[in-house]
Amino acid sequence: MQSNAAMEYDYSIVKLYMWTTVIFGIVGMLIGVIIASQLAWPQLNYWLGEYGTFSRLRPIHTNVVVYGFMISGIFVGFYYSAQRVLKVSMGESKLLMTLGYLQFFLYLIAASGLVISEGMGITTSKEYAQMEWPLDILIVVIWVLWGVIMFGLIGMRREKALYISMWYYVATFLGVAMLYLFNNMEVPTQLLSGGLGAWYHSVSMYAGTNDAMVQWWWGHNAVAFVFTVPIIALIYYFLPKESGQAVYSYKLSLLSFWGLMFIYLWAGGHHLLWSTVPDWVQTMASIFSVILILPSWGSAINMLLTMKGEWNQLTDNPLIKFMVLASTFYMLSTLEGPIQAVKSVNAIAHFTDWIPGHVHDGVLGWVAFMVFATLMHSAPRVFKREIYSKSLLEAQFWIQTVAVVLYFTSMWIAGITQGMMWRAVDEYGNLMYSFIDTVNVLHPYWVIRAVGGTLYFIGLLMFAWNFFMTATAGRKLETEPQFRSPMA
């Protein structure tokens, strides 16, 4: 990994996605704070009529954060790093540039359409696949454009061998394409009914148990191919670049990549343990979820060992802090997930707050930290300016780390408490608690969670300010920094 000062890369699309990352991050996490507070204080449900209830806002929170904040961040990382590892500039092809702009504007339309339709209650109801068929078609177009750009760049590349990050980008493209297409097979209802009813409405091609199987094959692997695979692509590029260290082991990255590809897709059924899907599917899902620890920890350990001999950077470079803690949270949540996928543990954990707790230690600790590091490492190279404030970045790191810990510890306790209370029986074998008892006991944990979320959001605002000032008012740089990002 050498820097190539002679090459000039085109960052116009990177810049566009940087701003959507920040804006969608603020919107999505603000809604997250609101819905967390609604659980702790239910009277907060009534500030916007039917549009402000917890049930309407929750999917807007998940979708804006996943498809707004994260996907934008991933595209920042892709459009920035793919050019560099392939040694080819987007600017060399007018066609690719045009497609890039087109992809961005279609993405904006799709994202706004998603928020509006969710708010109006137009939804297929499937988690992370709530979009109705017109938006589905738009998303397929966006995704295909991304694929064309990716393979266009690969076709023009000067570096023959694909770097590890490219493996993961290719896998993201293919995985999401396959899963998304199959999960969103639906029949528009106007088609066969002689034009009756709402034009945007459709019914799923699958029913009941099959629908659940396909949905969680997608739902779990949206986690795989949006929260994990492309984020690994980011860390394989940005950690070595920021630290100036070579990736610790090529063989380990090979094992982790192909292992992850093969094993991840089996694990979807662990969302349906003890349900009506066939027992053997549940057992397979459970077993493969545990095996999944191997490739996940493979990547994480490979990243941590990349820092071997250079741990001093952890003390004085906040970007290294973000990335090392991200790998650590990746290890935590890929150990926690398999534990929850063990059938006996799942019997208690499923349907409780432990599940959103698990999701959030992954996304807040791993995904979002990597997105912050990606934006901040790229900013000095893209805007040719120094990072505005190191101390702000340090403060953000500590506030958000405390926030994540508050979040997941309170959710662990809440989840296990509720799971145990649901099954508690008295000396005669009767259920001990009515359902509402098991809800009211969660109040203190929901307050702590809301506080954690608020702290994280404050950290995000600090980041947004820092990023905005870097882009507009940071000290000008004469030459591109080779490794460590300069910061004031």
Next chain:
Amino acid sequence: MFHWLEKNPFFFAVGVFLTIAFAGAVTILPNFAQSAQPIKGLKPYTVLQLAGRGVYIKDNCLSCHSQLIRPFKAETDRYGQYSLSGEYAYDRPFLWGSRRIGPDLHRVGNYRTPDWHANHMWEPTSVVPGSVMPAYKHQFTNIADVETAYAEAVTVKTAFNVPYGDDIKPGRAAFDAYYKAKVLPAALKIAKQMKNKDLIAQVQAGKIPEVVALVAYLDRLK
């Protein structure tokens, strides 16, 4: 081999695709036909119930309520018989949910009455003190989209052979006739059971508020 793949992106992509497509094919396909079978005697949702299901989806009840009773004594004691695959054969989409902030609803029709639901949807804490559920008062004034529900019934009948009667057929005239003959009387019956004068008056005027359709659906969950 891996070095070669990394220099040949096309074959690399093919290799990745085969590796990831494998598990889905092996786990989803073998039991697909069997899992689509309804249990004996299962009736498809009526158009009014489908409209209520639409309200359930629109207001996203599934973000807090599951419809899946797991085979544990603690669950069957609380909610009734554990769920069977064939009971879901007409559920497009499935509505199992993933979080129980509120209780499971798969058999809620067995132990809650329409007038309980009417009070509960208007003000949850009036029947469940301490409830964190928001009130859904807008469902008492919003009108249910019965036409889309009817279109859905026609679609699943035509595309997936769901056993609806001959009176479910495409076209506006067929819908209008069906609405007057079948949907309105069913809605009136539910509205009367909900013991809410305003709702009864609306149905008698030919409009079905969302909450009436929703309760028709919840009452069917048994």
